[in-house]
Amino acid sequence: MSRRWIKEFWAIIWILCVCVLSLLPFIFFRRVIHNDLAVQALPLLIFGNDAFRSGTVPFWDPFQDCGVPHFSNPQSHLWYLPNQLVFWTSGYSLYSIQYEFIFHFLIAGLCFYLLARKFKLSQAGSCLASVSYMLSGFFIGHSEHMNILATFAWLPLILAGIQGWLDEKSPKNLWLSGIGFWLLIQGGNPSANLIAFFFIGLFLLVRLAERIYDRGFNLNLFREFSQMLLVFIIAFLISGISIVPILADFSEYTGRQQGIPYQTALEFNPLKPWELITLILPSASLSGIMPAFNETGSPTMINCYFGLISLALALFAIYVRRDRSRLILLSLGLFALLIALGSRAIFRGLLFELVPFLRMLKHPALFRGAFILFFCILAGMGLDDLIQADNSALKEFRRAVLLLVVSLCLIFGFASVVSFALTSRDQETAMLLKDIFLETLPIQIALLIALYFWLRSKKNFWSIGILFLASLDLSLMVQANMPLMGQYLDQRTRKILIESVENRSRKIDHITNLTRIDNWRLFQNNGMLYKKFETSDYTSINSITYEKIMNTGFHKVIAEAPFFFIVPAVSMIDQMENALPIFSRAAQKNLMPAMVSEEPPLEIKVRSELLYALESLDSRNVRVINYSINRVELQITNQAPAVLGTTEAFHPGWRAWLDNKPVKTIRFNFAFRGIYLPDPGTHILIWKFQPKSFYLGVLVSSLGIISLGSWILICFLFRKL
Template identity: 25%
Template sequence: MKKRRPYLFILIVFLIAFLPVVSFVFALKNDFFLGYFPPKFLLSEALKNGQFPLWNPYIAFGLPFYADMNGAYWNPITWIIALTTGYNAYSITIEQLFYVLAGGIGLYKLSKHFTENYSIRLIAAIAYMCNGFVIGHLQHLNWISSSAFLPWCIWGILAINKSGRLKYYCITTIAFLLFISSAHPGMTIGAIYFFIPLVFFLLYNRYKEQQRPALISGLQRFSFLFVLVFISCIGIIVSYADILPFFVRNAKVSLSLSLSENTNFQSWISLFVPFGTVKGQSFFGNDIALRNIYFSLTLAVFFIASFFSLKTKRHYFFFFTGIFFFLISLGGAIKLFAHNYLPLIGYVRVNAEFRIFTIICFILTAIDTFTYYTTHPEFRKTIAQLINVLLVSLACLLTFSFIKLVQGNSVLTSIDTTATTNWRDILKLFIDQIQFFDTLFLHSLIQIILLLFLKKALTQELYSKVLLLTALDVIIATFLHMPFTGVGKVPVARINAIHKQSPYGVPTPKLQPLMLHDTIPNADSALVGDWSFYNKQIGKAKPVLYPVKLKNNYEYYAMLEKDSNISVANFSFVFLSSSIKEDKLNASEFLKQENIQAFTMNNLQLSFNAKEDGYLVYLQNYYPHWQYKNNNSTGKVLKAGTGFIAVPVQKGNNNINLYFSWRTLKLLLIFSFMFLFILAALLFFPIANRILFQKK
């Protein structure tokens, strides 16, 4: 039972801190349902109908499921949910919450490599679980999943460095698979710059401490791990290589874009008063989600104290690695240099995502400093003095904010709630009307009170009390910040009700002009995304907001802006055309609903009599692996217009089978899941444990 208590404590803090989401009273906002939910929902719809999800025909004239970075196709968790409950507003919310909790537990496991003190380990765990990156990006599923498995990957690397037990290889390989398969591409690039130096640092230490035999042993261990990770991720590598030539974002971002989207210097005020970053756009200048780097008052104090206590090579490594990612996330001259000279960095548009590496490095640095504090009484005076400086600084900020509020308007005195009695509307009113100096004043006051109690607890060496204060601290910070960057006004039930309007399964699309496809009110669309993601009809007259775009689709809408004559809005999703070479397609003959013999996401079968030779145009993006059979002829599809697909037809009877097939992908998916099953079996089967994991 004692071994479970730390995890129970982490769970309790998690349930309280994320209560608005855990209770489903508030739904996660913006990109969460607009961008991340649709591909997962459609994948589960395919599986529910016994269809293998290769091609997604509904989003932006079609794209491959397996290479949609928003859908996390290769993430085993995606398949577990899709094959069991299926994806709905509740299941995807639970998935996101699982990632948040997994990150906290992972940091708790990782912290054992740094300290044996349970209080410090739990402080680090809940601080990471509720850190500013997580709270700032609750709406970004593949950012939170990355942060969830990052500490597990670090733990695995350090564990393998200490012991070559097969168990550690299995867990670490699974951790890296989960990280890479669910990560935003920028996070994967950041991980390369994190883990390669970490491995070299560990190898260097082995050589310095135990000379050549230890170095060779380390090289063997990490080489074996690399092979395992590569094998587990081979499907991801092949699928991304497949889409890259056709993907809009397959080149370096422009220099101007590369230097935007930063966690700038002003944002680092969130190290102590994160609530102060939810307003003040003119002061910060960046997106609100990119500003928060908070990881508790306690660890912030000990991180700053590390400037005066750097003692070990490990301490130096994590401190300066954190500084490196801090500089990259700032943008400016450092990012300019990195954009031009460091491989892959120029492909990252949002520099602020690198700050998760800064946060975890600074937390690990703070753990070392905190542990040093518990064993070196002479260092306690330094901490007390540092807290005094912070108290004075916060008092000055409190006073300055109060003066500004007296001179101007404060939401605390000017908010008018007489127009509504609905508590959601009142909360929304408060969020909209609160001012920058309101936030600074409120959080400065809270932090001063917490710091006073923290100073007393540290002085008396009451580390369990420090833990409780830290829990209170991160819960308050999470509650204050979440309405601005994490949750919206409506409950999950409202989102789910809109999703339920989607037709069941994979119905045969209607043969009608694209402009006549079903829509929903704009207010509902603002909550769940474009209804073309859900109406199970193919094509959209206007461009849709979705981050994964194929070049064909992008070029079509770009040309449409210049020449409206090329529009296919008046065509059905499949029609006959006399020519396919011109950008402007013509419909020589329209088909009838009864001409469609069968439809799946990967396949379209038609039977019809053509009046003349020509082409069948299917409004799906031209992409490899599309093939056709027509009577006795077979072949690869042709390109029609700006980038749709076409099949040659002959006068008279035509029996066409259009299908998307890539046997290699299916084999890779089967292989990947079998490999994962073997790794899991080695961990959980009792016989394997006894044979392989017995201590030597």
């Protein structure tokens, strides 16, 4: 093994060790994931896992509310490669999702190390940059959102491929960008992905402008950028199996076809100016200050920390050398930070007007991830500069460190006095001050003092010493924020949770339990979701029509109504808005309406504003033969022309056969499925969920794979020639 690869190997080992030691409570299961990752992501993954293992593609999820399309749910990540590996190996459990969660931290560190090396940083500088990014406040804050972690874990790999391709012209860099882009699309959060697309495009444009400025526009430059764009197009096409269904259901299931309101885009979870204090105070307890500022928001959107030592080194990099590359990184980082401020700065509003796809994006605070990314590269450059700095620059840095130590000591002293004074009067505020200032500041002061004295030792040991102190700083801050990342479990609770998942039945090809429970319990119903009728709570996808109806209080009726029933007549109302008052009255009196929006067959009776008592609904003449995730088979007996009504959600992918003849699935009560039964008798109804968008997505993915194969073949033949 060459000397260069030995150095790279030890750098990777360092990143691995820092990641493992920092997240040790999760590795040994002393803490367990919680919030969205536990109550939303895990049940969805378990559902997909068990469906695949039963030999079924999980197109439809009957366990969320009244049923939702699982294949087009952007939170399900069915085709994400790490998820597929877990599906077909260990299967999803608390253990596997927790280790996948740790895996994304490690991937972020390794991909960022590669990006830093493409920027010509040393091994030590690249290590510091990758550790700063991997354990930054962005990753710690969003630890409950594994799909956001996935987006920002793979983003450095894409940028590394772009940087490497334009500098080295090596085809392997095109592969890096293409694979990273494909993984980002499959596993990333939609909002975070939009941000990633924006900065990938911006980074490409900046590099293009650089090359044109240096060499002018020529044919070689056109070829370089066209090949890079072709890679992204092919990766996008290969992702069609997940993208096409999401886009097909986008309008009905998000309501954002025209974008979100301007005010929402700017003011839904922005980064508040006072939250910039997290650059030096990374405590999760800062969310407790929000009421004092009359602010609301999520604690996951606060933390901007990427290491106090790393911040000092990033500023030092700009101070020592202001070449074009560093100024670009500085500009991109500050631009991202200003966007994250939402309405507090002009840039988020400007992007809303100028960049169409960013009109779909809430959570401006997510942009701080890009700020941390670019500043971590600067931090690595700062370490390399410090090693090579002359005496005057070194003295300036030492003075800056001393000034920072004095400032933190003053803050610590003031907070201590105020906390002590408030102890007897306002214990809640005193404890808040203690958690924010007195828990982390002493550690940071000690680390900065250690850094100051380390810089007075021999230069040969500076790299490893500074890297150690920076890693220790970040690792200790992770420990301080552990309550935000996961829940502490005692041994008994841990045992119960593990057993409740491990002992579940993995076969869901036939679901016999049709009981609806208006409740939410993790790991029940064979580890999947109960139907929940408190609208919008932890349901990652629902049709807008369904939401509007449920918001009238109609969910109480649905919870008590049978799944399938027969009604002798319906009322016809063409617009859902006109039907909402009827749903409200039905909810108040616990009655079931029977509405259709199109003219029924002549055999079906039509009445004005029909409301049926729940006990009068004929469910005894409907026998469930088969009820599985993509198929429902019923035996129906009707004495006269009637309508089969259901409380099963409507989707155009549901196709129906009545007595082996295709019939139309109607919208019953606008949000639910129904079938006309014009002929009396006993019938067999088969519903199959066969969404056309999935097969179109398969076609697009096949086109992408064929395009990739053709490109590889052409390149191979031209090289041979």
